[in-house]
Amino acid sequence: MKTAWDKVLIARSILRPTSKFFIEQIFDGFIELKGDRNFADDSAIIGGIAWLGEMAVTVIGEEKGVDVPEKVARNFGCPHPEGYRKALRLMEQAEKFNRPIVCFVDTQGAYCGIGAEERGQGHAIAANLQRMMTLKVPVISIVIGEGGSGGALALAVADKVTMLENAIYSILSPEGFSSILWKDSSRAKEAAEVMKITANDLMELGIIDDIIKEPAGGAQNGPELVAERIKSYIQKNFAELMKEDLSLLLDNRYNKFRRIK
Amino acid sequence: MSEMFQDRAKKVSRAKTVDSAVISKSDKPIPDNMWEKCPSCTHIIYTDDLSDNLSVCPTCGYHFRLSAMDRMKITLDLDTFSEMNADVVGSDPLNFPGYKDKIEKLREKTKLKDAIVTGIGDITGIKAAFGFMDSNFLMGSMGAAVGEKLSLAFEYATENRLPVVIFTVSGGARMQEGIVSLMQMAKVSGAVARHCDAGLLYITVLTDPTTGGVTASFAMQGDIIISEPGALIGFAGKRVIEQTIKQSLPDGFQTAEFLMQKGFIDAIIERKNMRKTLHGILHLHQGRKHL
Numbered sequence: 001m002k003t004a005w006d007k008v009l010i011a012r013s014i015l016r017p018t019s020k021f022f023i024e025q026i027f028d029g030f031i032e033l034k035g036d037r038n039f040a041d042d043s044a045i046i047g048g049i050a051w052l053g054e055m056a057v058t059v060i061g062e063e064k065g066v067d068v069p070e071k072v073a074r075n076f077g078c079p080h081p082e083g084y085r086k087a088l089r090l091m092e093q094a095e096k097f098n099r100p101i102v103c104f105v106d107t108q109g110a111y112c113g114i115g116a117e118e119r120g121q122g123h124a125i126a127a128n129l130q131r132m133m134t135l136k137v138p139v140i141s142i143v144i145g146e147g148g149s150g151g152a153l154a155l156a157v158a159d160k161v162t163m164l165e166n167a168i169y170s171i172l173s174p175e176g177f178s179s180i181l182w183k184d185s186s187r188a189k190e191a192a193e194v195m196k197i198t199a200n201d202l203m204e205l206g207i208i209d210d211i212i213k214e215p216a217g218g219a220q221n222g223p224e225l226v227a228e229r230i231k232s233y234i235q236k237n238f239a240e241l242m243k244e245d246l247s248l249l250l251d252n253r254y255n256k257f258r259r260i261k
Numbered sequence: 262m263s264e265m266f267q268d269r270a271k272k273v274s275r276a277k278t279v280d281s282a283v284i285s286k287s288d289k290p291i292p293d294n295m296w297e298k299c300p301s302c303t304h305i306i307y308t309d310d311l312s313d314n315l316s317v318c319p320t321c322g323y324h325f326r327l328s329a330m331d332r333m334k335i336t337l338d339l340d341t342f343s344e345m346n347a348d349v350v351g352s353d354p355l356n357f358p359g360y361k362d363k364i365e366k367l368r369e370k371t372k373l374k375d376a377i378v379t380g381i382g383d384i385t386g387i388k389a390a391f392g393f394m395d396s397n398f399l400m401g402s403m404g405a406a407v408g409e410k411l412s413l414a415f416e417y418a419t420e421n422r423l424p425v426v427i428f429t430v431s432g433g434a435r436m437q438e439g440i441v442s443l444m445q446m447a448k449v450s451g452a453v454a455r456h457c458d459a460g461l462l463y464i465t466v467l468t469d470p471t472t473g474g475v476t477a478s479f480a481m482q483g484d485i486i487i488s489e490p491g492a493l494i495g496f497a498g499k500r501v502i503e504q505t506i507k508q509s510l511p512d513g514f515q516t517a518e519f520l521m522q523k524g525f526i527d528a529i530i531e532r533k534n535m536r537k538t539l540h541g542i543l544h545l546h547q548g549r550k551h552l
Contacts, residue, residue, distance in 0.1 A: 112497035112501045112502045112505045113497075114510065116497070117496060117502070117515060120481070121496040121497070122477040122481050122495065123525055127481070127482075129446055129450035129477075130451075130454045130457070131454070133451040133454045134454050150446060150473075150477040150478075153443055153444075153446060154477075157447050157451075170443075171434055171436060171442055172436065176501075181437070194357060194358075195440075196440060205440065254455070257444060257447045258412065258452075260408075260441060260445070261351065261405040261408070261409050261441070
């Protein structure tokens, strides 16, 4: 039986497959589309269009990078406002062309820096939360590694919010949480146990819809298998969500979050 | 080099003098609540003078924080406020050690159920739904109670075609309620979206401080975003940013003035002009009636 902290370590493992891997495995003919049309392209978020079997979809994912140079280039998967604005641009484009949207969540959190504040990190996340709630196409968000705070939620206002078995999703990192509440960041392990950040805990709390199983020890021990499971999950759920009447789809999305108290 | 050290030594000794002056002042047996010290210019202000001046320092213009009820009183027409959903409370989803006790004590101390008061009231005869956050209650943090009251206020306003005005003051999402607090950001955003799509007006007034998950949700979703002068407004806390980038932050970073310069705030309005400004905006949005 894994502790919450064990899962934190698995979720953060440098061996864990990232968004780019899953995008390559699950979709055909991915065409990356860059830039927020306002300031820059943020490589902490990858976005584009692709085929999911016979269906054209928009895909967006937070990307930590694989080796050190790539991690640095992608800011370790911590997006700036322009990343969230690119994501929103691509989601609105998906709505225009009636394409369903898949989001992969994997970030410690939105970046905390001078430029991020100057360019409105709070505003960028707020805009995504508001707009995603009314997108007229189905959205599925899958937390594949770390779902850190508002930086994760900004890609996770969706019809289905699903986690990989060893992923975590939390209000803040365990380190930040223990630092704020206990004035001691070294109690992160203890914080992880009380925060309810694992897929099982969040399923019990009614925060997420489903859990996708991983091989023993974690997704790195069978990344292709995990990709296959994600693919069939997305296909099955899009097939159901596409059948739904639009106003029912939007009501369900609204109520999914509305009832959380 | 030696000059630099001398300069540094001077600064340190000056800082010490200031510190000891401050300590000796606060050590004097000043009767409770008669005097208030301005945190900005350190002038001592007679409490009655301060409240006559809407809790703004007469010397430097520093805007003191206001409780939700004081804010309501100086904003709305006399006796027009009717509170809604006063009994809505949150829960303790993490069974977080000490949280329930802390909440109970705060309820006793503040006479508030949680960190926001919502309701309906008038500004110079124009009716709107209002939310007044209160920093005395766990730094105005948003847990399920704040999220629920805001959502109910927006839903009521949408149904009754009313504008919404929210005064924010918050440290962000409430840590003690964990992921449930994070989800309130999405929940309230949904209620804002429906109000917005119904063509209705939403004004946010950001007051000191407005940060974290509140900035990253309803505070930044207003059609019109106003702030009080000097308010601290940001997403990440200063300490977190300094730890991340390993350098100290420039003066004036994350102030209302900084945010306005960067394009995220429509106007900075002094407290004495807030009622008039809000009325002006609300009135203009009723403009079609006069055609």
